[in-house]
Amino acid sequence: MALVARVRALLLPGSRLRGATLGRAANGGGAGARRALSHRVLVEADPAAGVAVVKFRNPPVNSLSLEMLTELGICLEKLENDKTVRGIVLTADRPGIFSAGLDLTEMCGRNPAHYAEFWKAVQELWLRLYQSNMALGAAINGTCPAGGCLLSLTCDYRILADNPKYTIGLNETQLGIFAPFWFKDTMVNTIGHRATERALQLGLLFTPAEALQVGLVDQVVPEDQVQSTALSVMSQWLAIPDHARQLTKTMMRKATVDQLLKHREADIQNFVSFISRDSIQKVLQVYLQKLRKKNH
Numbered sequence: 569m570a571l572v573a574r575v576r577a578l579l580l581p582g583s584r585l586r587g588a589t590l591g592r593a594a595n596g597g598g599a600g601a602r603r604a605l606s607h608r609v610l611v612e613a614d615p616a617a618g619v620a621v622v623k624f625r626n627p628p629v630n631s632l633s634l635e636m637l638t639e640l641g642i643c644l645e646k647l648e649n650d651k652t653v654r655g656i657v658l659t660a661d662r663p664g665i666f667s668a669g670l671d672l673t674e675m676c677g678r679n680p681a682h683y684a685e686f687w688k689a690v691q692e693l694w695l696r697l698y699q700s701n702m703a704l705g706a707a708i709n710g711t712c713p714a715g716g717c718l719l720s721l722t723c724d725y726r727i728l729a730d731n732p733k734y735t736i737g738l739n740e741t742q743l744g745i746f747a748p749f750w751f752k753d754t755m756v757n758t759i760g761h762r763a764t765e766r767a768l769q770l771g772l773l774f775t776p777a778e779a780l781q782v783g784l785v786d787q788v789v790p791e792d793q794v795q796s797t798a799l800s801v802m803s804q805w806l807a808i809p810d811h812a813r814q815l816t817k818t819m820m821r822k823a824t825v826d827q828l829l830k831h832r833e834a835d836i837q838n839f840v841s842f843i844s845r846d847s848i849q850k851v852l853q854v855y856l857q858k859l860r861k862k863n864h
C-alpha cells in the first residue's frame with residue numbers, strides 16, 4: 569500500500585492516529601513550541617533556529633512497526649514542506665532505547681502481502697531520510713540496534729550518549745537474518761568497507777567507545793548533553809548555505825540511492841521470499857520468545 573493509502577487506513581475509525589493533531593498546535597508555534605504530530609512521533613520545533621527535534625515515542629522499545637514507519641514518514645514530509653525548518657534532530661522521547669529496530673512482529677507469522685507492504689514502508693522511510701535536503705542529526709540517547717542504527721546512519725552526523733549499556737550496530741546476523749545491500753551500503757558510506765564487512769558478518773553491537781573509534785558515531789557525550797550537543801552541531805551544518813550543502817549531500821549519496829531505486833521491486837520480492845521461509849520464521853519466533861521470556 570502506498571504512503572497515502574496507508575495514511576487513509578490509519579485515519580479509519582478505530583485507528584489510534586485518528587484525531588491526532590497533524591498540523592501546527594493551537595498555540596501557533598514560536599521558539600521551543602511543542603507540536604504533537606501523531607501518537608508515536610513528537611515534534612518540538614524551534615523556527616528561530618530553523619530546527620525541529622523529532623522524538624520517537626512508540627513504547628515499549630520504539631520499534632519500527634508499520635504504523636510507526638507511516639507516522640514518521642508523514643511527520644518528515646510535513647517538516648520538509650515547512651519553510652521554517654532546515655534541520656532535524658532525531659531522538660527518543662525517553663532515554664534508554666533510541667529504537668529497537670524493525671518491529672519483529674511485522675516479520676513473523678504474517679502473509680506475503682503484509683511482508684511486501686512492510687518492506688516497502690521501510691524502503692520509503694530510508695529513501696526519505698537518506699535523500700533529505702535538510703541537515704539531519706541523530707541524538708542517540710539509548711540503545712540502537714539494527715533498524716535503529718540504520719535510522720541514525722541516514723543522518724549527517726550522530727551524537728551518542730556515553731553509557732556502556734547503549735550499544736549500536738547492524739546486528740541482523742545474530743538473529744539469523746542479514747542486512748540487505750542498502751543497509752550495508754549506508755554503513756560502508758559511514759565507516760568504510762573493511763569495518764562494515766567485519767561488523768555485519770559478526771553482527772557487532774558497538775559500545776560508545778568502540779562506535780566512536782570505528783567512526784560509527786561522531787561524538788560521545790554525557791547522557792544529559794546528547795540533545796544539546798546535537799543542536800549545537802546542527803548550527804554548524806546550518807551555517808553552510810543550504811544549496812551548497814544540499815548539492816554536496818546529493819552528490820555523495822546519489823549512487824547509493826540509485827541502487828535501491830533501480831532494484832526496489834526485486835528487493836521487496838527478495839525480502840518476502842527470504843522472510844517467508846519456514847527456517848527464518850522459526851529463528852525469528854525463537855528470538856522473539858527469548859525477548860518475551862525475560863519479562864514473564
Ligand SMILES: CCCCCC/C=C/CC(=O)SCCNC(=O)CCNC(=O)[C@H](O)C(C)(C)COP(=O)(O)OP(=O)(O)OC[C@H]1O[C@@H](n2cnc3c(N)ncnc32)[C@H](O)[C@@H]1OP(=O)(O)O
Pocket residue numbers: 628629631665667668669670671672673711713714715716739740743745746747748838839842843856859860861862863
Ligand atoms: C533480504 C532479507 C533481509 C532481512 C532484513 C531484516 C532486517 C531487520 C532489521 C531489524 O531491525 S530486526 C530487529 C532487530 N532488533 C533487535 O535485535 C533488538 C531486540 N530487542 C532488544 O534487544 C531489547 O528489547 C532492547 C531493545 C535492548 C530493550 O531491552 P529491554 O530489556 O528494555 O526491553 P525488552 O524486555 O527486551 O523488550 C520489551 C518488549 O518489547 C519487545 N521487543 C523488543 N524488541 C522488539 C522488536 N525489535 N520488535 C518487536 N518487539 C520487540 C519485547 O519482546 C518485549 O515484549 P513483551 O511482550 O513486553 O515481553
